Amino acid sequence: VVDPNRPVAFVADEPLLDDVQKVAAAAGCDLECVSDVAAVRQRWGTAPLVVLDGAAAALCQDAGLARREALVLVSPPVPPPQLWQQAVAIGAERVVELPEAESWLVSALADAVEAPASAVGKVVAVLGGRGGAGASVLTAALGITVSRAGGNALLVDCDPLGGGLDLVLGAETEEGLRWPDLHLRSGRIAASSLHAALPGREHGAGRLTVLSGARRGTGPEPDAVAAVVSSGRRAGETVICDVPRHLGDAGAAALDRADLVIIVVPAEVRACVAARLVAQLTTDRGATPHVVVRGPAPGGLQADEVAESLNLPLLTSMRPEPHLDESLDRGEFTPRPTGPLSRAAKEIVHTLATTHPHPTTLHPAS
């Protein structure tokens, strides 16, 4: 039985094929190597990644194979000029010189094994309309909700001045890397490397992985945020970014990749006024934020009134979570599955699932 999730290589040049096979072994990837167009044609529509060399690409083109995503050309050092033309003609996303770009191919193959290119994950950015609005708490609740439902959630802390998302989850003593320890060498990182390096926990079949700030050093670089978000997306995870109100470069990098942007607004007049500025910052970057209104409403302000005052769509509202501060202080934040936070989180997850993916970030190798 042929595994439809196996990446395929059609590489005519033997030394190059050797290199590709070594790279696949390093990636733990069971690469299917084929030696003719008929064989590659059978897997063309289903393989999560196709690797060709120049000679093979010429044969595929002559055979009229349709354009597809996740197609790369490999070449020896200093690709011949016609290879670039071929890459454009066949719609390859990249020319990979071996052995120089070996690490890129290792992580591309590792990703391809983790998730077929069709199962890309979604990205949500959560901002607070004012300081202390409840954005970080909602980010954590979203992660817990996704993993409780059997999904994989990747929480990305983009707030350089926050106390750290790990602290919200009561995970600040858990082993694993934080932002200042994570030195990303390339623009691409495999989700499996993140799972291995970062603190995480399992909820049944689901998994929650946290990339937190560390209460030291500076915040993450925007390129690093972009690489991590793309990695989670490629692996089919739900990526949940805690974005500071002032955005900053790191927050903007997350925002620009989000399929859904949420502003948490407490049901207070002053919060609405402050949230207008936050909303403006996000719309200036082309986002269409949705509002999540959080109680209590000391003056009786209704959720739809809050959203209306911001001129933004209301996604959901939630009553205050009982005993939240005690559980946060004890480091035992586990929202009740039937409580207001979990209920709101489920609605957000549902909305995210039905939201169209962000058009510019679908590219599997970006």
Ligand SMILES: Nc1ncnc2c1ncn2[C@@H]1O[C@H](COP(=O)(O)OP(=O)(O)OP(=O)(O)O)[C@@H](O)[C@H]1O
């Ligand atoms: N769902 C909720 N129900 C009741 N209280 C909440 C809720 N969410 C947040 N809070 C209260 O607001 C406080 C701040 O929450 P949180 O740290 O999530 O806000 P934030 O928007 O991330 O703030 P910051 O501006 O510091 O990033 C919590 O410690 C808690 O007291």
Ligand SMILES: [Mg+2]
């Ligand atoms: Mg916060």
